[in-house]
Amino acid sequence: xxxxxxxxxxxxxxxxxxxxxxxxxxxxxxxxxxxxxxxxxxxxxxxxxxxxxxxxxxxxxxxxxxxxxxxxxxxxxx
Numbered sequence: 001x002x003x004x005x006x007x008x009x010x011x012x013x014x015x016x017x018x019x020x021x022x023x024x025x026x027x028x029x030x031x032x033x034x035x036x037x038x039x040x041x042x043x044x045x046x047x048x049x050x051x052x053x054x055x056x057x058x059x060x061x062x063x064x065x066x067x068x069x070x071x072x073x074x075x076x077x078x
Contacts, residue, residue, distance in 0.1 A: 021073035029067045
């Protein structure tokens with residue numbers, strides 16, 4: 001493989017490869033949410049915009065608790 005071809009491949013990978021971006025959310029319980037559901041997050045304060053897929057959910061057992069979501073950035077829709 002020529003050096004020029006290797007450089008071109010590295011350049012394309014750099015331009016079009018996205019790293020696995022994850023976020024964690026704390027909120028009041030929303031019992032309709034489930035793992036593998038796609039959600040849209042728009043938070044100007046933290047700079048988080050885009051679609052995420054819920055990986056895991058932690059629900060509180062007490063009345064005043066908050067649920068915790070672990071989400072990964074969703075791939076572009078085709």
